[in-house]
Amino acid sequence: MSGSLVYVVCDASNIDPSGVCTQVQYVQAPTMLPPLDAASGAAIAVAIIGVWALAAVFRNL
Incomplete structure (x- = not known):
């Protein structure tokens, strides 16, 4: 430790x-948030960016 x-x-x-x-x-x-390794952090970031991109597409329809 x-x-x-x-x-x-x-x-x-x-x-x-x-x-x-x-x-x-x-x-x-x-801790407030659990510790993340780089791969988990990147996966969460990709998911957030994907949701934002999907929302932007539907907003422009």
């Missing part, structure tokens, strides 16, 4: 009766 933002959490089952976490876990911070 080098370079990514992580934070410490404690599962409810790992809390002892005195309220101390017995086993911490590191999880990645949530």
Whole structure:
């Protein structure tokens, strides 16, 4: 997980009766959008451009 933002959490089952976490876990911070690779980003871009082009064709009819 080098370079990514992580934070410490404690599962409810790992809390002892005195309220101390017995086993911490590191999880990645949530993001607004999921990470995409270049191929997925390009596929989404092509789909958006295709919809725009189709809308432009119907607008001119």
